[in-house]
Structure formats: C-alpha cells, structure tokens
Amino acid sequence: MELLRDALLFIHLVGFAALFGGAFVQIRDDSRVVNSAMLHGALTQVVSGILLVGVIEGIDEGMDYTKIAVKFAIGLVVALLCWVNRRKPEVPHGLFWGIFALTLANVAVAVFW
Numbered sequence: 001m002e003l004l005r006d007a008l009l010f011i012h013l014v015g016f017a018a019l020f021g022g023a024f025v026q027i028r029d030d031s032r033v034v035n036s037a038m039l040h041g042a043l044t045q046v047v048s049g050i051l052l053v054g055v056i057e058g059i060d061e062g063m064d065y066t067k068i069a070v071k072f073a074i075g076l077v078v079a080l081l082c083w084v085n086r087r088k089p090e091v092p093h094g095l096f097w098g099i100f101a102l103t104l105a106n107v108a109v110a111v112f113w
C-alpha cells in the first residue's frame with residue numbers, strides 16, 4: 001500500500017506541475033487561455049487526490065480531515081473553472097490569476113498545514 005501511496009503522490013505532483021506549468025508559461029502573455037496542460041493537471045489533482053485519501057485511510061496513517069476538506073474544495077473549484085473555460089479563445093485576467101492563486105494556495109495547504 002505504501003508503494004501505491006507513493007505512486008499516487010508521484011502522479012499528484014506531476015498533475016500539479018502540469019497545472020502550474022501550463023499557467024506559468026502564460027503569465028507574461030496579454031491573452032491567456034485554459035490550455036490542455038492546465039485542464040488535465042487540474043483533473044489529475046482531483047482524481048489522484050481522492051485516491052490518495054483512500055489509500056492513506058487504508059494504511060491508517062491518520063489524516064487531518066479539515067485539511068483534506070479544504071484541499072478538496074480548492075481542487076474542485078480549480079478543476080471546474082478549468083473545465084468550464086476550456087474552449088474559450090481567451091479567459092479574463094481575474095479568472096486566470098484566480099486559478100493561479102488557488103493552485104498555489106493548495107500547495108501551501110499541502111506543505112504548511
């Protein structure tokens with residue numbers, strides 16, 4: 001089970017890299033989109049995150065459910081925003097920076113909480 005947890009955490013970190021990287025490469029652009037790296041990264045975070053919770057519960061490592069609830073809520077909002085705006089030729093600046101900030105917020109929750 002530890003190997004499965006580590007494999008899921010690996011996928012979770014790759015998903016974060018795709019989501020963050022897909023946004024980061026656009027920060028200097030005038031016009032920004034939800035590109036496929038962001039969309040697939042965001043969806044990967046939700047799926048791998050839920051599976052991680054299941055496996056960690058399975059190995060009974062103890063879990064801070066409030067932390068996970070916050071991460072789930074933020075992850076779901078990011079995934080929904082990416083999904084709804086996936087075909088738009090351009091997204092509003094506020095929405096782009098919202099996705100960017102929420103992604104960083106979820107990393108901060110994962111690391112510092």
Ligand code: HEM
Nearest residue numbers: 016045046049050052053071072075078103106107110111
């Ligand atoms: C924008 C979405 C998300 C981002 C950027 C993100 C980022 C991260 C990062 C960077 C870590 C590794 C932290 C470390 O090892 O110190 C992590 C761990 C974790 N994440 Fe997420 N996450 C997201 C969404 C989610 C969701 C939706 C869930 C659950 C429903 C979730 C559950 C977890 C769990 C359980 C761990 C801990 C794994 C462990 O300790 O082995 N994450 N997350």
